[in-house]
Amino acid sequence: MSSSFRFGFEGIAAAAARERNVQIHCILSVMVLLSGFFFDINKYEWMAVILCIGGMVSLEMMNTAIERTVDMYTEDFHPLAKQAKDIAAGAVLVFAIACVIIGMIIFLPKISAWFS
Template structure:
């Protein structure tokens, strides 16, 4: 494979990734909720002029929840592809993936609270 073929392959893989992101945003309600909440967090970050360190935590929280939600969706789709019948292991796989998203979402809320609550109090006073 020459270097031009490698670049074409790289861009093609990026296009697959972008297609996956679009699919998640258009087809998954929770992904749209996370997206909306992330826009609010970014808006507050700009409004309050948070520090670079605080921005890093906000970005990691947003990127993490998007990534985990997409992994959860992928697991759900694969399980549904493998079996339409109820199976306890299929349920566990879906529940575990959903639980991972839930834990991270709680973590993101805690991060947001730690960062933004002091700014809100200073803004109100």
């Protein structure tokens, strides 16, 4: 296996082992995947779900990388360091909101039909 793949897998393992938010996203992802099987979502819905999960975990890992890089350069409060961290966290939040909306579009009609 090439070094870039190995480093990538090491990064995924480190994030999954140490980052609470990545762990939460992974747990929620398993729940969404199980719901997808339970509600028998179609292939286009699966594509949206997979893109949301992959994008969310990836973006959370990028946020962590930015936070670690900023922390490496300064332990003191600096307005630009705060801005960098806040903007990265905001990007995660925007994507999370979009994923929730996509999940509602996919799953709410199925949940509603299941209770009818």
